[in-house]
Amino acid sequence: MPATDASRVAVGGLAVARVLHDFVRDEALPGSGIDEREFWAGFEAIVDDFAPRNRDLLARRDELQRQLDDWHTAHPGPIADHAAYEQLLRDLGYLTDEPGDFQIRTSNVDPEVAVQAGPQLVVPLLNARFAANAANARWGSLYDALYGTDVVPETGGAEKGASYNPIRGAEVIARARALLDAHFPLASGSHADARSYAVSGGAVVVELEDTTTGLVDPQQYVGHRGDPARPDAVLLVHHGLHVEIQVDRADPIGKDDPAGVKDLLVEAAVSTIMDLEDSVAAVDAYDKVDGYRNWLRLMQGSLTATVAKDGRTFTRRLEPDRVYDGPAGQVVLPGRALLFVRQVGLLMTTDAVLDKGGQEIPEGILDAVLTALGSLVDLQRRGDLTNSRAGSMYAVKPKMHGPLEVAFTDELFARVEDLLGLDRFTIKLGIMDEERRTSANLKACIHAARDRVAFINTGFLDRTGDELHTSMLGGAMIRKGEMKSTAWISAYEAQNVDIGLECGFQGRAQIGKGMWAMPDEMAAMLEQKVNHPLAGASCAWVPSPTAATLHALHYHRVDVAARQRELSGGRRTSLEQLLTVPLAASTDWTDEERTAEVENNLQGILGYVKRWIDDGIGCSKVPDIHGTALMEDRATCRISSQHVANWLHHGVVTAEEVEAAFERMAEVVDRQNAGFGYAPMAPAYDDEAFGAARDLVLQGLEQPSGYTEPILHRSRRAKKATRKSAQE
């Protein structure tokens, strides 16, 4: 095909970045049966039809925001007359009529989505090492998760230390045995006293000191590996999640265990979201292709990554399925999490493809087509491994505002299905309930995708950012840390479950809850995140495989199916509660409180943005002002930047105070990151990252919906261009 210039190829009316064009031709299309010319012609037709609609939807967002800004300017402070406010939202079309009762009709859904409640891991897809790890996180070592985290306190001789500490090890083993006793009780005695595990006549036989026993519920036995009299592994199931008792009397741990148990392998990340959105920094065709290639390889089963750690280097590969001998023959369980891919939202455009007018196309359209193209190998069963046994692709669409945007996505996916020869509704849709207009119209949003919706999920971080931006002009907002206890957030979390159940999600689709954003605070997570299954969620987000392993324990404690049945049959909250704006009742914070709030936000922004712009890292662990490491991504950055912008706009802090705090916090971030290759922001404060962080706050009011992408993309592109020209 003719080249337009060295870096682009003209395909019909499109100018496609060569790196993307070559990826499609050489890696994604071969074997698919799809002709290259037809692919690009179909792609161009989709762009022609959907790009103008995408632009119209964004214009509608802006129009609504302007109207809300006008209203808040005319009615400053808390909403005095809720009925009038609600009527305004209806008149503007912000609130639409709720559809009558209906049930979703999504079909060909894998059990991981339909019935198996468990953790959902999220991972930046551009990082192959993490992505392979995340796919493999379906199974996690409980011993490692307990030993390696703060779940077991480092007191009383149980410190981690430089080498294995048997006191800590004994505590880990005791906790693991207690878990077996709680969820897989023995007819008599305790797993703590087991001398051996065996299988006989299709049942587990546990030898205790002076007797043998079995499981109270023999149905919990699923299978074993090895000689039934001396198995290497005994597989049990509880609440639909498996636990493998691993036995090896030659292992350093197993040799000292009376029953030879070396570990409990727990089924952990039942599903994983491969993220192309808020946890990645993808600003050009090269970045986009890195993501699409990793997705393709995941679907092929061929993704590998070279891992160098602890003085050794090895190749990480995707785990095969797990095979056991069961009472009625072979049992095969998935070795990997069921994978979803999170595409980008409607906002950004990409220069990976220019349309016939020379304009960048909407990035979401490119993601929709290219990730589905990557999934073809799985859907056509050409891969070495299988992702969806039910023959579906799982796509998550973030940041949609209201039912028209959901309908747009549904239609876009249908066109992608036609392009790739897929049956209608092969592509399932996960709806992030993370913008206020979606929460306020959730039932209509679900209705707009009722044949393909596979999850609704409370993305409370973006949702908080949108709460701040939508009502920005209403007044000064409460402090960030107080958001968790507001009326709107409890209404939002409860109604998401209620509406999901009302629309028939149970047994068909996931009802999900948000991220645990303190990656190192595993003891706190173990204590608190049980609230998610208790609230009726069939999955909830975790930031790492270790967190998935520990969060899995919550689904053993809570029978989600039973909990959902209890919660079905009504809504517990009102629209008024959902629409209550979190304005501060009074702004008489002390100087210390104001400074702490602003410094905390700015430290997070700077710590995150610096790595984004300089290193292209889209998700980072950044300490807050108390030293707690927080997961920062674009959604948390949206909250922090919008919060400072709000306080600045309403005069809670002055521009001078913010500028001074920026400089102080830049020094803190520099100290935290000092080391090889790090370019400090202080004392010049003139680098690209510092400028981007300032703009996020100082231009926060003008950012569409308060999103961070436009500024982050602009600055990262500028950084890349500077580096490139320095190399030339």
Ligand SMILES: CC(=O)SCCNC(=O)CCNC(=O)[C@H](O)C(C)(C)COP(=O)(O)OP(=O)(O)OC[C@H]1O[C@@H](n2cnc3c(N)ncnc32)[C@H](O)[C@@H]1OP(=O)(O)O
């Ligand atoms: C609002 C939202 O949209 S939330 C969704 C977006 N957020 C995410 O996707 C969170 C993803 N998580 C992460 O990126 C990381 O866990 C962070 C940035 C939070 C912490 O990262 P780090 O500081 O590098 O983690 P840490 O040093 O503790 O652990 C690194 C190890 O854990 C693994 N790991 C950490 N997170 C993940 C993950 N999400 N998936 C798979 N593996 C992971 C790495 O592979 C690595 O192990 P390896 O050396 O064997 O490869």
Ligand SMILES: O=CC(=O)O
């Ligand atoms: O995407 C998740 C969120 O909380 O935002």
Ligand SMILES: [Mg+2]
């Ligand atoms: Mg989000």
